[in-house]
Amino acid sequence: MSLLEVQGVSKQFGGLRAVHRVSFGLNQGEILGLIGPNGAGKTTLFHVVSGFLAPDEGRVTYAGEDLAGLRPHDVCARGMVRTFQVARPFLRLSVLENVVVGALERVSHRRQAVAIAEEVLALTGLADKASAPGHGLTLPDRKRLELARALATGPKLLLLDEVMAGLTPTETARLIELIRTVHARGVTVLLIEHVMKAVMSLSQRILVLSYGELIAAGRPEEIVRNPQVIEAYLGEDFGNGAEAEEPPGA
Amino acid sequence: MMRRIGPGLLVGAILVVLPFWIPSNWQNLLISTFYYAYLGQAWNLLGGYAGQLSLGHAAFFGVGSYTAAVLAIHLGLSPWIGMFAGAVLAVLLSQGIGYLGFRFGLRGFYFILLTVAAAEICRLVALHLPILGGYTGLFIQFRPDPWRFQFKGKIPYYFVSLGFLAAASAIVWLVSRSKMGAYLVAIREDEDASEGLGVDTLRYKMLAYALSAALTALGGTFYAYYQFYLQPNTVLSLNHSVDIMIRPIVGGSGTILGPILGSFLLELMGEFSRTMFAASTAGLSVAMYGVLLVVVVLFLPRGVYPTLAGWMRRKSGAAR
Numbered sequence: 001m002s003l004l005e006v007q008g009v010s011k012q013f014g015g016l017r018a019v020h021r022v023s024f025g026l027n028q029g030e031i032l033g034l035i036g037p038n039g040a041g042k043t044t045l046f047h048v049v050s051g052f053l054a055p056d057e058g059r060v061t062y063a064g065e066d067l068a069g070l071r072p073h074d075v076c077a078r079g080m081v082r083t084f085q086v087a088r089p090f091l092r093l094s095v096l097e098n099v100v101v102g103a104l105e106r107v108s109h110r111r112q113a114v115a116i117a118e119e120v121l122a123l124t125g126l127a128d129k130a131s132a133p134g135h136g137l138t139l140p141d142r143k144r145l146e147l148a149r150a151l152a153t154g155p156k157l158l159l160l161d162e163v164m165a166g167l168t169p170t171e172t173a174r175l176i177e178l179i180r181t182v183h184a185r186g187v188t189v190l191l192i193e194h195v196m197k198a199v200m201s202l203s204q205r206i207l208v209l210s211y212g213e214l215i216a217a218g219r220p221e222e223i224v225r226n227p228q229v230i231e232a233y234l235g236e237d238f239g240n241g242a243e244a245e246e247p248p249g250a
Numbered sequence: 251m252m253r254r255i256g257p258g259l260l261v262g263a264i265l266v267v268l269p270f271w272i273p274s275n276w277q278n279l280l281i282s283t284f285y286y287a288y289l290g291q292a293w294n295l296l297g298g299y300a301g302q303l304s305l306g307h308a309a310f311f312g313v314g315s316y317t318a319a320v321l322a323i324h325l326g327l328s329p330w331i332g333m334f335a336g337a338v339l340a341v342l343l344s345q346g347i348g349y350l351g352f353r354f355g356l357r358g359f360y361f362i363l364l365t366v367a368a369a370e371i372c373r374l375v376a377l378h379l380p381i382l383g384g385y386t387g388l389f390i391q392f393r394p395d396p397w398r399f400q401f402k403g404k405i406p407y408y409f410v411s412l413g414f415l416a417a418a419s420a421i422v423w424l425v426s427r428s429k430m431g432a433y434l435v436a437i438r439e440d441e442d443a444s445e446g447l448g449v450d451t452l453r454y455k456m457l458a459y460a461l462s463a464a465l466t467a468l469g470g471t472f473y474a475y476y477q478f479y480l481q482p483n484t485v486l487s488l489n490h491s492v493d494i495m496i497r498p499i500v501g502g503s504g505t506i507l508g509p510i511l512g513s514f515l516l517e518l519m520g521e522f523s524r525t526m527f528a529a530s531t532a533g534l535s536v537a538m539y540g541v542l543l544v545v546v547v548l549f550l551p552r553g554v555y556p557t558l559a560g561w562m563r564r565k566s567g568a569a570r
Contacts, residue, residue, distance in 0.1 A: 050446065076448035084446070090439035101436040104429050105448035113429075134439075153448050 002061075003028045003157055003188050004049070004080075009058030010212075011044050018044040020212040021058070026157070031179075031189040033203030033220075035196075037233050041212040042192045043085055046161055049190075050082040051075040062157070076105060079156035083149075083163060085192075087142035089134035096121065096130040098145055102152030117152055124148040124178060140171045147175075151182065158182065160191040164198050172198060196234075200224070208233060269408045277404040283517040284411040285472060290497035290509030291418040292465035297495060298503030299422075299431065300458040301438025303358075306347075306365030307466050307494045309372040310340040312486040314467025315474040319388050320381060322398065329399035333471035337464040343368070344463035348456045357441070366488065373486035387481030390474060399475040407476055414472060415510070418465055423506050425461070434458055435504070466494070500546055502553025511554045515546070 004026040011019040019041040026032050034042050047053040049060055051072040060067045062080055070078075081102075090098050099117035100110070107113050121127045124144050129137070137145060143163050150158060160179070164172050176198050183189055183202075193199045199206060199220070206223045208216040210232040216223060223229055269277055289311070297303050317336030321327040327335075347368045351361045376382045383389075394402045401407055425431045433454045436444040445451050474480055484490065501512020523538035550557045 052442070052446070071450075071452075072442075072445040073448050073450045076446060081448075082446055084443065088440050088443040090436055090443070092439060093435065097432070097435075101432055101444065101449070102447045104432055108429050110427065110429065110432065113432075149443075149447055 002026065003030075003063060004190070005059075005061040006045075006049065007059045007061070009045070009048055009055045009060065011041075011048055011053060012056050017212045019048065019055075019209075022209070022212075022214050023058075024207055024214065024217065026188065026190055028188055029186070031183055031191065031202050031204055033199040033206040034190060034192045034209060035194070035199055035206060035223075035233065036209035040209040042209055043161055044212075045209070046082055046159055046192065050080060050159055076153055076155075079154070080159065081150045081153045081155040081157075082159035083146040083161055085161040085165070087139075087146040089137060089142055089145050089149075091133070091135040093134055094131050095126055095134065095137070095141075095145055095148075098134055099148050099152045102149040105153040116154075120148050120152045123181070124151070125174070139166050140168075143167065143175070144178075147178070151187075155187060157188045157190065160189065160193075162192055162194060164193055164195040167195075176202060265412060269405050274404055277408055279517055279521055281404065281407050281411045281476070283513050284408075284415045285469065285476075286493065286497050286517070287510045287513035288411065288415040288418050288472075289466060289469045289494045290501070290513055291415065291422050291506075292462050292469060293494050294498040294503055294505075294509050295422055295425065295434075295465070296458045296462035298498050298505070298508065299426065299438065300434040300455055301504075302455055302458070303362050303495075304365040304459075304462075305362050305488070305491050305495060306367070306369035307462075308486050308488070308490040309343060309347075309365075309369040310463040310466040311470040311473070311490065311494065312369075312372055312376060312480075312482070313340045313343055314470030315480055315485055316376065316382055316388070316470075317467075318399075318471040319390055319474045319480055323388070323390070324381075328397050329471050329475055330397070333468050336471060337467040340463040340467035341460045343372075344459040345456060348459040352452050352455050366491070369486060369488065369491055373482050376482035376486055382482070383480070385482070387479060387484075388474075390478040390480075392478055399471070411472060411476075414469065419506055419510070421461075421465070426506065430454060430457065438504070496543075498553075500543070500550075500553060502555035502557075505553070505555050508553050508555045511558075515554060516543075519543070519546075 002025040007023050009019060009022050022045060036042055044053065048055045051067060051070050051074065062078060065078070067075060090101065096114070096117055099120055100113045103113035103116035106116060118127070118130070121130055124147060126141065126144055126148055129141060134145070147160070147163055164175055167175065172195055179189060179202060191199070191202065203220055205218065206220055207214060208223060208229045215232060216226045216229050218226070224234065269280070293304065293307050314333065314336035317339055318329040318332035321332035321335060322329050347364060351364045356364055377385055392400060394400050433444065433449045436449055437451050437454060441451050470485070473485065497512035497516055498509040499512070500516060501510065502508030519542045520539055523535040523542065527534040527538050
C-alpha cells in the first residue's frame with residue numbers, strides 16, 4: 001500500500017518552474033532515493049510534501065489523507081518528519097535539549113521526553129555530546145543531530161535532505177549504517193542525496209528530477225544505465241567504473 | 251537538598267523582616283524593584299523565552315490598570331476582582347495583536363513595530379475616552395481598606411509587590427520546566443525547525459503572549475493603587491514599554507533570575523545617579539543613568555545573570 005502519494009504536484013516561484021507536475025508513490029517500508037542536479041527542485045518538493053509550502057497544483061496524500069491545508073507540525077503529528085539540507089540545530093540549547101523538543105511530539109512530560117531523547121542519542125552515537133551546546137558541534141555531528149531530532153518525534157516516514165553532504169567516506173559509511181538500522185525498525189525513508197554510493201546502496205528505487213520534472217524512476221541498476229539520467233546528472237564516466245563518488249555539481 | 255533550599259530560605263527570611271528595619275525611602279526602592287522585576291518577568295515569558303520582542307507591553311499594563319480603576323470607581327468593584335477583568339481584556343488584546351502579527355508571519359523588527367503601534371493606539375484611545383479621564387487621567391481617592399487594594403504605609407505594598415514577584419517567578423519557572431517552555435525556547439532558536447519537529451508555533455506564541463499580557467495587566471492594577479493616579483502619557487507611553495523590557499534584557503532575558511537581578515541593578519543605578527547628581531544640575535542624573543546603562547550593556551552583552559553564572563561555573567571548575 002502507498003504510504004505517500006504525490007499526484008501532479010507543481011510549484012512555481014515567479015517565472016521559475018521549480019517543480020512541474022511531479023507524481024510518484026512511496027510504499028510502506030521502502031527506501032526511495034531522490035536525485036538530480038542542483039536546482040532540480042528536490043528540496044522544493046520536500047517543502048511541499050512536508051507542508052512548508054503549498055503546491056500550486058496537485059495533491060499530496062499521506063496514509064490515505066489529503067495533506068492540503070495542513071501545517072508542518074500537523075504533518076509531523078501524523079508521522080512524517082523532515083530534516084533540513086543545511087542543519088538547523090537550536091544553537092543555544094544542548095544536544096539533549098535539541099532532541100527533547102522532538103521527543104515532546106510523542107509525550108507531554110519532560111521526564112519521558114528526556115528518556116526518549118537519551119535513547120535516540122545512544123542510537124545516533126551522540127550520547128557523549130549530550131550536554132554540548134548546539135553551536136559547538138562539528139558538521140558531521142550537526143547532521144547526526146538533525147537526524148536524531150527527527151527520529152525523536154517517532155516518525156513513520158523520514159524525509160532526509162542531503163544528510164551525507166560534506167561528510168568523509170568513513171562518516172558516510174557510519175550514517176548509511178544508521179539509516180539502515182532506522183529502516184529496519186520499520187521507518188519508511190525518502191532521501192535526497194548527492195553521494196551516489198549512499199543512494200545506490202540504500203535505495204530500493206530511485207527517482208530522478210531535472211529542471212523540476214521527473215525524468216526517470218526505477219531500480220538503482222536501471223537508473224545508472226538510463227541515458228537521459230547519464231546526460232542530465234551522472235555524467236559519461238559514471239557507468240565506466242570511474243571513481244565518481246559524487247557527480248559534477250554535487 | 252539542604253544546600254539548595256538553605257540559601258532560598260535565608261533570602262526569604264531576610265525579605266520578610268527587612269521592611270521593618272529600613273527607612274521608608276528604602277522601602278520605596280524595594281517596592282519599585284519588586285514591581286519592575288514582576289513586570290520584567292511577565293515580559294520575559296514572551297520576549298526572553300519565546301524570543302518575540304514586544305515593545306508595546308505598556309498597552310496591557312494600561313488596559314489592566316484602567317480596567318481595575320474604572321470598575322472600582324464606577325461599580326465599586328474590588329480591584330482584587332477587577333484586576334482579573336483587566337487581565338481578560340489584556341489577553342483579548344494580545345490575541346488580536348498576536349493573530350495579526352504571527353498569522354501573517356511578522357518576525358523581528360516588524361513584530362516589534364506592530365507592538366509599538368498597538369500601544370500607541372491604546373494611548374490615543376485613552377487620551378480621548380471621557381470615562382478614562384482623557385488627558386488629565388484618573389485620580390483614585392485614598393480610602394485605606396485592604397479590600398479596596400489601598401493600604402496605610404509602605405509595608406503592605408512591600409509584601410503585595412513581593413508576593414506578585416514570587417508568584418510570577420513561580421509561574422515562569424513552572425512554564426520553563428514544561429513542554430510549553432521547551433517549545434517556546436525552540437521557537438526562539440529556530441521557528442521553522444521547531445514547526446518541522448511538531449511544534450504548533452502559532453499556538454504556542456499566542457499562549458505565551460496571552461500569559462505575558464495577563465500578568466502585565468495584573469501588575470498594572472498594583473501600580474494604579476500604589477500611585478493613585480493614571481495618566482495615558484505615563485502608563486501607556488513608549489517610555490513605559492521600554493521600562494518594562496529593559497530590566498530583563500539587562501539582567502539576562504530567558505532566565506528566571508535575569509529580570510530580578512536586572513531590576514535590582516537598574517533601581518540601584520537610578521537611585522545612585524539621583525542622589526549623586528540630581529542636586530547639582532538638572533537632567534544630569536538621567537544622563538548618568540544612561541551612561542551607566544551603556545556601560546552595563548557594553549560589558550555584559552548577554553545580561554548580568556548569564557555572565558555571572560558563567561563566571562561562577564568557571565570559578566568552581568578551576569577550584570576542583
